[in-house]
Amino acid sequence: MKLYIKHMVSLRCKLFVQKELEKLGLTCFTVNLGMVEIEEEISDEMLEIFNNNLKKSGLEILYSKKRILVEKIKTVIVEMIHHSNEVPKMNDSDYISQKLGYDYTYLSHTFSEAKGMTIQQYIILHRIEKVKEMLMYNELTLTEIAYKLHYSSVAHLSYQFKKVTDLTPTYYKEMKEVRENNIEEL
Structure with a gap:
């Protein structure tokens, strides 16, 4: 079952x-x-x-079948962004459609109706959370992060990051370093 x-x-x-x-x-x-x-x-x-x-x-x-489908979409996105080390060789919509075996238009409509946001908006939110996580670890450059998360450029990543967080990736990273320095001074 x-x-x-x-x-x-x-x-x-x-x-x-x-x-x-x-x-x-x-x-x-x-x-x-x-x-x-x-x-x-x-x-x-x-x-x-x-x-x-x-x-x-x-x-x-x-x-509900629609709620199950929405959760499957979310799961594919989470796996794609947070649990996969390889860059998909196709765009997000084709990847999701292929993984779930449904037409992307149907998936998009079902998701938007249930969540009040588009699949792409949901992907962006998850990508930005992943960028934050990667910036916190300080192991990769912004260029490497952009590539790893399937951004077309660092500028595109920075634009989306700023749009979602109201901060630049560099400023976000500096805030982390300031917090670490303050903790070390205790």
């Missing part, structure tokens, strides 16, 4: 879901971002208990 779970986007979430299923005496066949496959059939009562336990941690079982 496959269950699709909202907001399940990290290893910690996967481990939590697996632990909750084990508490109920259920065996996981697979646990992926946004989805768990259980070997046994699960009763409605047990499903409700499981869902209530998930809700306590900000997760929940999805029942």
